[in-house]
Amino acid sequence: LAKTTQPISMDSYEGQEVNITCSHNNIATNDYITWYQQFPSQGPRFIIQGYKTKVTNEVASLFIPADRKSSTLSLPRVSLSDTAVYYCLVGPNSGYSTLTFGKGTMLLVSP
Amino acid sequence: DAGVIQSPRHEVTEMGQEVTLRCKPISGHNSLFWYRQTMMRGLELLIYFNNNVPIDDSGMPEDRFSAKMPNASFSTLKIQPSEPRDSAVYFCASSLRDTHSYEQYFGPGTRLTVT
Numbered sequence: 001l002a003k004t005t006q007p008i009s010m011d012s013y014e015g016q017e018v019n020i021t022c023s024h025n026n027i028a029t030n031d032y033i034t035w036y037q038q039f040p041s042q043g044p045r046f047i048i049q050g051y052k053t054k055v056t057n058e059v060a061s062l063f064i065p066a067d068r069k070s071s072t073l074s075l076p077r078v079s080l081s082d083t084a085v086y087y088c089l090v091g092p093n094s095g096y097s098t099l100t101f102g103k104g105t106m107l108l109v110s111p
Numbered sequence: 112d113a114g115v116i117q118s119p120r121h122e123v124t125e126m127g128q129e130v131t132l133r134c135k136p137i138s139g140h141n142s143l144f145w146y147r148q149t150m151m152r153g154l155e156l157l158i159y160f161n162n163n164v165p166i167d168d169s170g171m172p173e174d175r176f177s178a179k180m181p182n183a184s185f186s187t188l189k190i191q192p193s194e195p196r197d198s199a200v201y202f203c204a205s206s207l208r209d210t211h212s213y214e215q216y217f218g219p220g221t222r223l224t225v226t
Contacts, residue, residue, distance in 0.1 A: 041220075042217075044202075044215075045217065049213055098144070098156055098159050098167060099156075099213055101156075102153065103153055
C-alpha cells in the first residue's frame, strides 16, 4: 500500500480556506485517494475521493496534480465545527483491498 | 437509516474477563470492518468481512481476539481473556463493496476499558 505523509497539525481561523496537502510518492496506477474526517468521540466520516485532476462535492474539493504524487484537500470558509482530524488514504479500489489509516492531520479552527 | 449500530457504547471490565462487542451494519451493505483506535497506534484495521466471510484477519492482534458474522445484519468481536492493553475504542464500519468507492460508514464506537 502507498505510504502517505501529511502534517501532524494545522491551525486556522473561521472563514478562511484551509488546504491540507498529502504526499504519496509511491502511489500506484490503480490507487485512488480518499479523505476522511474524524470528530472527537466519533468514528471517521468519508469526505471525498478522487483519482486525478479535481473533484468537488458539497463539503470539500480535492486537487490532484498530473503526477498524482500528492493531493490537496481544500475546505472553503471553515467554521469552528470543522475542527477535526483529517486522514488521507491511498489504495487500490478493487477486489478485497482495504485502506490503512495513518496519523492524520489535526485541524484546529479558532474564532 | 439508523446507520451502523454498535453496543455497548462503553464497557468497563476486569482483566481476564470475556468481552463481546456487537455491531449491526447498514442494511444492504456487504462489507463489514472492525477497527481499534488508541492514541499510540491510531486507527488499526482488525478484520474485514465480505458477504459474511472473513477476508482479511491479519490485523487481529492475537488468539485472544475473534470475530464472527453469522448473518448480514450482525457481527461480534470477542476478546477472551481481556487485558489492560486491549483498552481502546473499537469501531465497526460497513460499506457497499460493489460500488467504486472507499466510502465506509462508521459506527459510534465502543469505548473499552480493561482494569
